Amino acid sequence: MLWIAIRMLTGDAQKFYGLVFGIAFSTLLITQQLTIFVNLIERGASGVYNVSSADIWVMDPVSRTTDVAYAMPSTALDKVRSVPGVEWAVPHIRAQASVRTKDGDLEGVAVIGVDDATLIGLPKRMLEGSTDVLSQPDSVIIDDVGTTRMFPGQSPIGERLELNDQRAVIRGIADAIPSFTSTVVLYTKYSQALNYVPGTRNRLSFVLVGAENPLEAKALSERIERETGLKAQTRDEFAQDGVQFIIENTGIPLNFGITVMLGFIVGVAIVGLTFSLFIRDNIKQFGALKAIGVTNSKIRRMVAVQAGLVGLTGYGLGVLGTVFFIWGFSGDPTFKGFYIPWQIPLISALAVAVILALTGWLALRNVLKTEPASVFR
Amino acid sequence: MGKSMDTTAIGGCNPEAAICTRGVTRDFEAGQQTITVLHGIDLDVRAGELTFLVGESGSGKTTLISIMCGILWPTLGEVKVFGTDIYDLGDTDLVEFRLQNIGFIFQQYNLIPSIDAANNAAVPLIAQGMDRLEAREKAVGMLEKLNIGDQAGKLPSQLSGGQQQRVAIARALVHEPRLVVCDEPTAALDASSGRRVMDLLRDVAVAEDRACIIVTHDNRIFDLADRILVLEDGRITHDGKDMPEGH
Amino acid sequence: MALDWKNLSFSRQILPAIALLGLLAAVLFIFVGLPDRNLTEPDREPPRAPAELAAQARVAGAGVVEPSSETIQIGSALSGLITGLFVQPGDRVTEGQVLFTVDDRAVRAQLREANAAIAEARASIAEARSAQATAAQQLALYRNVDDPAAVSRAEVIRAEGEAAAARERLSLAQARLQAAQARAGSAQTEIARLTVRAPIAGEILAVNIRKGEYVSTMGGSGSQPFIEMGQTQPLHVRIDIDEEQAPRVALGAPATVSPRGASDRRVEAEFVRAEPLVVPKRSLTNSAAERVDVRVLQVIYELPETNGLFRVGQQVDAYIAAKGAEE
Numbered sequence: 047m048l049w050i051a052i053r054m055l056t057g058d059a060q061k062f063y064g065l066v067f068g069i070a071f072s073t074l075l076i077t078q079q080l081t082i083f084v085n086l087i088e089r090g091a092s093g094v095y096n097v098s099s100a101d102i103w104v105m106d107p108v109s110r111t112t113d114v115a116y117a118m119p120s121t122a123l124d125k126v127r128s129v130p131g132v133e134w135a136v137p138h139i140r141a142q143a144s145v146r147t148k149d150g151d152l153e154g155v156a157v158i159g160v161d162d163a164t165l166i167g168l169p170k171r172m173l174e175g176s177t178d179v180l181s182q183p184d185s186v187i188i189d190d191v192g193t194t195r196m197f198p199g200q201s202p203i204g205e206r207l208e209l210n211d212q213r214a215v216i217r218g219i220a221d222a223i224p225s226f227t228s229t230v231v232l233y234t235k236y237s238q239a240l241n242y243v244p245g246t247r248n249r250l251s252f253v254l255v256g257a258e259n260p261l262e263a264k265a266l267s268e269r270i271e272r273e274t275g276l277k278a279q280t281r282d283e284f285a286q287d288g289v290q291f292i293i294e295n296t297g298i299p300l301n302f303g304i305t306v307m308l309g310f311i312v313g314v315a316i317v318g319l320t321f322s323l324f325i326r327d328n329i330k331q332f333g334a335l336k337a338i339g340v341t342n343s344k345i346r347r348m349v350a351v352q353a354g355l356v357g358l359t360g361y362g363l364g365v366l367g368t369v370f371f372i373w374g375f376s377g378d379p380t381f382k383g384f385y386i387p388w389q390i391p392l393i394s395a396l397a398v399a400v401i402l403a404l405t406g407w408l409a410l411r412n413v414l415k416t417e418p419a420s421v422f423r
Numbered sequence: 424m425g426k427s428m429d430t431t432a433i434g435g436c437n438p439e440a441a442i443c444t445r446g447v448t449r450d451f452e453a454g455q456q457t458i459t460v461l462h463g464i465d466l467d468v469r470a471g472e473l474t475f476l477v478g479e480s481g482s483g484k485t486t487l488i489s490i491m492c493g494i495l496w497p498t499l500g501e502v503k504v505f506g507t508d509i510y511d512l513g514d515t516d517l518v519e520f521r522l523q524n525i526g527f528i529f530q531q532y533n534l535i536p537s538i539d540a541a542n543n544a545a546v547p548l549i550a551q552g553m554d555r556l557e558a559r560e561k562a563v564g565m566l567e568k569l570n571i572g573d574q575a576g577k578l579p580s581q582l583s584g585g586q587q588q589r590v591a592i593a594r595a596l597v598h599e600p601r602l603v604v605c606d607e608p609t610a611a612l613d614a615s616s617g618r619r620v621m622d623l624l625r626d627v628a629v630a631e632d633r634a635c636i637i638v639t640h641d642n643r644i645f646d647l648a649d650r651i652l653v654l655e656d657g658r659i660t661h662d663g664k665d666m667p668e669g670h
Numbered sequence: 671m672a673l674d675w676k677n678l679s680f681s682r683q684i685l686p687a688i689a690l691l692g693l694l695a696a697v698l699f700i701f702v703g704l705p706d707r708n709l710t711e712p713d714r715e716p717p718r719a720p721a722e723l724a725a726q727a728r729v730a731g732a733g734v735v736e737p738s739s740e741t742i743q744i745g746s747a748l749s750g751l752i753t754g755l756f757v758q759p760g761d762r763v764t765e766g767q768v769l770f771t772v773d774d775r776a777v778r779a780q781l782r783e784a785n786a787a788i789a790e791a792r793a794s795i796a797e798a799r800s801a802q803a804t805a806a807q808q809l810a811l812y813r814n815v816d817d818p819a820a821v822s823r824a825e826v827i828r829a830e831g832e833a834a835a836a837r838e839r840l841s842l843a844q845a846r847l848q849a850a851q852a853r854a855g856s857a858q859t860e861i862a863r864l865t866v867r868a869p870i871a872g873e874i875l876a877v878n879i880r881k882g883e884y885v886s887t888m889g890g891s892g893s894q895p896f897i898e899m900g901q902t903q904p905l906h907v908r909i910d911i912d913e914e915q916a917p918r919v920a921l922g923a924p925a926t927v928s929p930r931g932a933s934d935r936r937v938e939a940e941f942v943r944a945e946p947l948v949v950p951k952r953s954l955t956n957s958a959a960e961r962v963d964v965r966v967l968q969v970i971y972e973l974p975e976t977n978g979l980f981r982v983g984q985q986v987d988a989y990i991a992a993k994g995a996e997e
Contacts, residue, residue, distance in 0.1 A: 047550055050538060056681040057537015066685070095705065099712045119964045121912035121951065127719070127730030127989070128915055134716035134933075135730075163931040164714040170706070177713075223705070256716065258725075260709060281709070334533035337494050338594075339522025340550050341515055355686060362689025365696040373699065385703040391696065418494040421529050422485045422606050422638075 047340065051348035052355055054328055061327075064320040065356040066363065069398055072313025073364025076306050076394040077386070078371055083302035085384045089226035090292035091285035092383070093140070096222045098170040100254035101263040103284045104135070104270055107277045109251075111288045112140055113156070113225065117248040118276065125274045126253045131266045136161035137236050138252040141243040145232070146208040153196060155230040157209070159239025166254055168220065168233055174203060175218030180235050186242075187218040192230030194379045207232075209242040223383040226292055310397055317356075318405035325349070325409035329416055337418040349410050353402040361398045365391050436503050440467035441602065441634035442491055447500035449486050460486045462657040463500065468634050470601075473625055475645065476638045477666070478654035485606075487654060488638050492525050492604045493517055505601055522550055526595030530607040532587050534579040534594075540586075541566060541575035544593035551598060558597075565593040568627060585616050589623070596627055603628045605637040614643050621647045642666070717933035717987035720926040727992035729919050731969075733909035733927075735984045737900025738972065739872060744897040747863045748772055749886045752879055757897070759877050763868040769897055772864040772885060781857035787850030794843030802836030809833050872901040875982055905973040905980055907939055909988045910951055910966035918992040919944075925971045925990045927980075933987065935979055939971035 056062050088095075093112030094103065104126050109115040117139075126135040139159035144152050160167030165177050168187070179185050186207070193202050207214045209232075220233060234242065240249055255270070255278070257263045267278035279287060293299050325332075332345060368386065375381040436443035449461040460483045468474050468491075478484040489495035490502060493509045502509050504524065512520055526547070534543045541562045542549075548558035563575045569589045571582075579587055588608065595603055608624065609617030621644050628635045637648075645651060645666045653661035661667045678684060719728060750772035757769050809829040815821045876898040879885060885896060907927055911919055921944055928936045945968040969990070973980055980986070 049555055050535065050542070050546065050549065052682060053538045053542075054535060056679065057535075059681060062681055095707050098706075098708070098710045101709060121910075121914075121964050121966070124730045124732060124910075124912055125915060127717075127987075128728055128918075128992070130719075130723075130725050130727060132719065134712075134718045136716055161716070163933070164712050164716040166712045166714075166716060170710060256712070330531070330533050331535050334527070334529060335546070335550070336518075337492075337521070337527055337529075338547055338550060339518050339520075339525070341518045344550075358693075359686045359689040362686075362691075362693040362696075366689070366692030369692075369696045369699045372703070383705065385705050386696075386700045388700050388704065391700065419485075419489040421494075421527070421533060422489055 048351045055352040061324045066360040068316030069360025070363040074367040075309030077368040079305045080390045087292045090288035092223035094285040096169045101257040102255040104253040104278045111291045115251045118250045133258045134256045136166045138167045139239045140251045159236040162235045169222040171221040173219040173221045179217035185217045186214045187233040189222040189231040191224035191379045313401045321405040332413045333421045353406040357402045441470040442468035443503040445501045447497045450498045470634045472649040475648040475651045482654045483657040484654045526600035526603040528595045528605040532591040540590045547598040565597045603635045609641045715934040729990045731909040731911045735980045738906045739901035741900045743895030746885045757874045761874045767868045769866045774864040777860040784853035791847035798840035805833035805836045913965045916967035920991045920993045923991045925988045927988045930985045942970040944969045
């Protein structure tokens, strides 16, 4: 009977494609918009995720994100090192600066100073050059998105910049996830960064901490807070802080929420209408089947299989569409590092299931209500 | 909806009868008032006969036939099909009973447009749970008996009205039911095709242990009946080999 | 569903198959594309707390390596051109060894002048003595003549005068001799002062002067010291402890010290003393802007012999047990 159900469904090509399109469109809209949404707000955490080795970030109690940070006295580093359970701690400076390019233009950049000795704080991978170039005088490493912004269509290696009246030579390109604002990022040594950033007395933005036992990072961060009076966040907490900051300070969640809702509603509308039409067209056949001797539960199963086929096909195509979208735009710097979190296809699958359950249930009500006796009228 | 009522008051069924109704009454609610469509029908249908159920529209023949084949609950009364009190069965058992024992030929055929003739004919077997290819094979055999074996692979929309009718007949007979119910089989056909269909039905449907009820008001075919029951205003007013005068 | 390739239906078979394959591809894409957010170990070893302090109360600090004598900045007492430079950085010197000499020609000329004056004074003394002797003999001769007529009174007086004058000349010449000798001594002292010697035994750490350069008593150009030296056996390390942490330090306990950039090579340093004066933290970060809001306790530790791992002026990271840890 299920075979017949599928035949019935696909027999009406128009409605079948209508249904598949509806589901595919809904899936595409929901998945793609959620993906872009998640990736966009996770840009708020890119500063944290670019540093691959720090378990805990220690900062001034008023600091909020990697970009909204208040500097600490340099001895904060030693205080943090004094806390039991801290395996290592290194200084980290993040600051805004203006850079003068060769053409004389001003460009706002983020200067990130990493620990001189260990270079902890650099992104994990380099696109060009090695991290060792920082040992040369006046060296900076630029991030790849910054390259496309400041030096479109040319190699930035060897370019000279002027930062706070100091010379800076770009000697490498880092492979990093851009920040929310896609600011150009220049990585340099901590000691060098102090020269590049116009000075205030305190400049240490963060202390990056490696925990003796990374699994107990949370407990350690609490101990650091207790013993030093500074604010300590585990990597995930701090990433979450960055995301939260974007959510609280932009209209992005609302906008995307509306689009996702629209996707859902469009899906319900298209699929619901088409499915109802399909069932109504076939109500006589269903009635005949009921008279011949097909139980309601079998009818339910038939409709479920029909919904399942539509759902699977439409969902598959929709997800495929999203994948093509993300893949197609992966070369664009705006979409750099975009990925599809595995939860999102599950969410859209759930949405598809809800759409189909809702519309299937509505359509089934008609079928189940049909008196088999109606076939004689 | 009532289950079987007190039957002793009406009298028992003849165990020979294929279908036996006792005191079958059916009311319909129409707004505030209740319309009684059937008034205590007592009827025995014998196997091996082509039984015609004749009546004007509104006479209650559709209701009666629905009740007799187990798809409409009577308000009162009892229906036995080959000895089984069908309204004593549970919902699911009743559906199963229909599936095993009753073949339907609908006026509008109600074929599934997206599957071919053989598969349409095989639907009852498939519903019984038979393997699809095996069921199809049997259905093709039945179509051959009905002389449209060469149309087995065509979709209903590619068939003429008469051919669709034959597919519908094949579907009604493919699982060898003991009761065949046929609703206005000739209404959509011209006189000669109608007679051919009736001849066919007589050939394939009438069997020793099979009852065949045909609901019709087509007077062109009354002469083919073994027994004609006339229903008027919910009562059987005539029961005989020929139509009474005046009809 | 039996597959009949001739009757393959697009909507029933191919499309769902595409959708399924698409789903598989999507799953693959999604899991391959998930961002790599794994924590990694740092490429280079960061300074870590020593194992025995890992789980205990401890105090961390940063410091600078210095000679046990602290750095001695050698100056010059006199100005002048450098005529001889006898050491180079890394040389070990003994106490009193000549480091460099400053042009002494002027002073030597003075010395020669003084020596000439001495000779001259000595000649004068001899001359005065002989004149005195002559005068004395003549006077004695006159005194032995009894005949008053034989020697006139005037002759006697003249002889007496000559004898007195000769005496005077002698004492004058003697005085001149002393003066010349003093001048010579003074010139000699100057010559000694133009030779700069090592005040203690130790190692030459930096030489900022070259032969022919002019040194002034005011110090070198750019206020660099001419020569820096110090006792580098043993080396000391001066650890800055944040004043808030200072009360926790277990004074007397050894410190675990590692140089910047080689933090896997740790040594244990013996406590020497804590400076009695808490001072503003000196920036160790090469920043031009001094930070004066933080004060630090400086604790001195003695480094063991490590064969060149530590050098004077190097920055180190140190971990010291806190007071609680000893109990």
